[in-house]
């Protein structure tokens with residue numbers, strides 16, 4: 057049984073319990089992070105903690121822990137769980153109140169929960185083989201830059217993709233691709249890597265930022281710009297990125313072949329840079 061962390065205590069995951077009055081349960085009133093762990097090291101932890109702070113600010117929950125405390129707790133959580141490659145999930149909700157009321161309760165303490173699971177064997181493999189994706193209308197709210205636990209639209213969209221024998225839904229809003237149901241999106245257009253600019257329509261992905269950093273450091277031309285549905289249909293390459301999927305090439309979009317139906321040359325280059333970065337991280341030469 058894996059070890060979890062709940063409100064100050066490490067305990068077996070199956071013994072971790074919260075009140076049914078917790079606002080996370082009643083309202084989806086909370087935020088979360090997913091942090092990959094390679095060779096026991098939390099990947100880009102400072103970036104994740106910064107985004108957590110932004111999410112907490114966005115929903116007006118005070119951060120219950122300092123970055124130092126988060127680091128101590130998450131490091132211990134990883135050490136207490138098996139496997140050198142893990143996926144850490146953490147969430148902070150507004151806590152449990154005596155009665156159900158939409159308005160913020162006074163004097164409740166946030167609920168802090170974290171768990172870690174062995175990294176899916178798919179993490180490395182999924183990024184090696186192409187995936188199928190479909191486009192769907194972006195039915196989410198207007199604050200998608202907040203990593204809220206309220207994920208019902210994302211759940212429905214991802215399931216719609218699965219039902220269509222696809223691995224991801226690429227979301228369309230006002231004629232533009234925003235991101236995937238649980239990933240960011242990149243296309244290659246005339247040899248240039250393009251991803252939508254940050255803003256309220258998408259989550260500022262940690263993987264996305266690293267891809268752009270690697271592009272900049274290695275002379276790969278890139279642009280942060282809107283991607284129209286037409287750009288998407290005509291793209292030479294389409295990728296989706298996330299902490300759990302890394303960089304996955306989309307080889308089929310709405311049952312049409314993307315490029316020549318194989319992971320493209322720019323993806324081959326980027327995944328190599330990404331793997332090199334992970335090797336450096338495992339050696340303690342990157343964070």
Ligand code: PDD
Pocket residue numbers: 090235236237238239240258259260261262263264297298299300
């Ligand atoms: N999701 N966009 C959305 C809507 C996401 O849910 C995610 C990640 C991303 C990619 O962000 P990052 O590169 O920081 O993982 C973009 C996580 C993995 C999840 O919900 O499980």
